[in-house]
Amino acid sequence: MDILTCPVQHSAWGSIDAIPSLLGTPVDGRPHAELWMGAHERGPATLERDGVTRTLDEVIAANPVAELGSTVAGRYGALPYLFKVLAAQRPLSLQMHPNPEQARAGYAAEDAAQVPVDAFHRSFRDRNHKPEMICAVTRFEGLCGFRDPKVTRSLLDRFALDELDPVSEALRRPDPERALRAALAWTVTQPEAEAAELAHLVAGRAAEITDPGPFVDEIRWAGLIGDYYPGDLGIVTALLLNYVDLAPGEALFLGAGNLHAYLRGTAVEVMANSDNVVRGGLTPKHIDVPVLLELVDSNPTAAPVQRAADAVHHYDAAVDEFSLTRVRGETAVERRLAGPEIILVVGGTATVDVAGDPEALSRGQIAWIPASDGRYGLSTDAAAEVYVAAVARS
Numbered sequence: 001m002d003i004l005t006c007p008v009q010h011s012a013w014g015s016i017d018a019i020p021s022l023l024g025t026p027v028d029g030r031p032h033a034e035l036w037m038g039a040h041e042r043g044p045a046t047l048e049r050d051g052v053t054r055t056l057d058e059v060i061a062a063n064p065v066a067e068l069g070s071t072v073a074g075r076y077g078a079l080p081y082l083f084k085v086l087a088a089q090r091p092l093s094l095q096m097h098p099n100p101e102q103a104r105a106g107y108a109a110e111d112a113a114q115v116p117v118d119a120f121h122r123s124f125r126d127r128n129h130k131p132e133m134i135c136a137v138t139r140f141e142g143l144c145g146f147r148d149p150k151v152t153r154s155l156l157d158r159f160a161l162d163e164l165d166p167v168s169e170a171l172r173r174p175d176p177e178r179a180l181r182a183a184l185a186w187t188v189t190q191p192e193a194e195a196a197e198l199a200h201l202v203a204g205r206a207a208e209i210t211d212p213g214p215f216v217d218e219i220r221w222a223g224l225i226g227d228y229y230p231g232d233l234g235i236v237t238a239l240l241l242n243y244v245d246l247a248p249g250e251a252l253f254l255g256a257g258n259l260h261a262y263l264r265g266t267a268v269e270v271m272a273n274s275d276n277v278v279r280g281g282l283t284p285k286h287i288d289v290p291v292l293l294e295l296v297d298s299n300p301t302a303a304p305v306q307r308a309a310d311a312v313h314h315y316d317a318a319v320d321e322f323s324l325t326r327v328r329g330e331t332a333v334e335r336r337l338a339g340p341e342i343i344l345v346v347g348g349t350a351t352v353d354v355a356g357d358p359e360a361l362s363r364g365q366i367a368w369i370p371a372s373d374g375r376y377g378l379s380t381d382a383a384a385e386v387y388v389a390a391v392a393r394s
Helices: 018-023 056-062 064-068 070-076 100-112 149-159 162-170 176-188 192-208 216-228 234-239 289-295
Strands: 034-037 046-049 052-055 081-088 094-096 132-136 140-146 241-246 250-254 260-272 278-281 305-307 312-315 323-328 331-336 341-347 349-354 357-362 366-369 375-380 385-390
Touching: 018 034, 018 081, 046 056, 052 056, 056 064, 064 070, 081 341, 094 234, 132 140, 132 323, 140 250, 149 162, 149 176, 149 192, 149 234, 162 176, 162 192, 176 234, 176 278, 176 289, 192 216, 192 234, 216 234, 216 241, 234 241, 234 278, 241 250, 241 260, 260 323, 278 289, 323 375, 341 349, 341 357, 349 366, 375 385
Parallel strands: none
Antiparallel strands: 034 081, 046 052, 081 260, 094 260, 094 278, 132 250, 132 260, 140 241, 140 260, 250 305, 312 323, 323 385, 331 375, 341 366, 341 385, 349 357, 349 375
């Protein structure tokens, strides 16, 4: 077992104190948005072996079979997942991710057009898909997938704005998928001046609706989005999506094409090791409207919330690259390794026993378990809250 030191990403939407509190580091006034626990080239973790500090991607590259296991090394050649702590004080961009075929085709097309990989207007920065799972550590609010058009029309009626009539009319189409696609297309293709004017109208109206009627959370967030992103018509796109309020331990798996945005709270997140993001609003970054409308999944669906019921809970991720397990309270388990695992201790104490050599981990510590260890024991105290990222389910 190795103790990892992991980098923090300081995006503007991040919390000032949530990640420093977890790690026991000083609050320095900067937003701490994401703690990256993995081997991604943009921010690999580091570890110390034989007195030498090395990045995790370097350690894996030096002996991929020992670190990843022969199956994972043969299939992926690198760590196939990225584990994160995400701490949002304000909304992230509306975004979606491609499936594997779309990622390969999009990457090839942008390469053929000679768009630099780090260009502002590039959407596909690698050839991988990016399914992800988010699991709340605190109360965590977000938007996830499209709501039933009939329900959304009722929400828009609460705003009583004639300027929203084109969206309501689009939602009246008999085919729900086409109705939602038409409504989304209208919101993302408005001219800049008209879009900004409507965004201000919606935000202002949201602030005026104070009665305790239906959709109070959706209206509350429309007002907040208007404050955070004034003039961004993503405020209307957000009204098309399911509002989700996750309690600690509740999780969402987000597959390809799912338009979503995280709003506020602290969570752990595990995803395929990719940086492909197609944005749809609430951001100064590039919004690729044609690609968004081509790849988005506009079928209405309820947000698939998973709830942890047991001391050891395995969340359902329908992919091979990763799985997520939550261990809470006093218990003991044995983990048989299908690949390398990363352990994060959020509360209490966890003891990791590799080959009869137990080592205690406290809050904020992160451990790397290479596949060559084969198995290990994990025991936790009554105050423990521990998350384990793995390849598939171990």
